[in-house]
Amino acid sequence: MMDVKIECPKCNQSGSIKVEENIVKKSLKGVIAINIGEDLICSHSFMIYIDKNFKVRDTFISDFKVELPLIILDKKKMQKWMTFLKILMVI
Numbered sequence: 001m002m003d004v005k006i007e008c009p010k011c012n013q014s015g016s017i018k019v020e021e022n023i024v025k026k027s028l029k030g031v032i033a034i035n036i037g038e039d040l041i042c043s044h045s046f047m048i049y050i051d052k053n054f055k056v057r058d059t060f061i062s063d064f065k066v067e068l069p070l071i072i073l074d075k076k077k078m079q080k081w082m083t084f085l086k087i088l089m090v091i
């Protein structure tokens with residue numbers, strides 16, 4: 001088993017999962033897709049692609065079929081903006 005560090009593309013929460021070496025070695029393309037279920041790393045469910053070197057090639061939220069700009073999904077940035085707008089409105 002290999003520990004693979006992953007990061008949620010939605011909330012940036014990071015954690016590690018254990019991946020069986022054989023699964024990666026046996027894969028034809030040398031890249032495997034893993035679906036990270038909700039509550040494993042955070043409250044989101046997302047997909048990750050791992051290559052033969054157990055490096056994460058790509059991550060994306062599986063709920064969305066179309067790739068959305070990450071800025072839209074970034075809650076922290078949105079909240080900052082909301083705070084900023086509220087301050088502007090008070091002024």
Ligand SMILES: [Zn+2]
Pocket residue numbers: 008009010011012013042043044
């Ligand atoms: Zn998350």
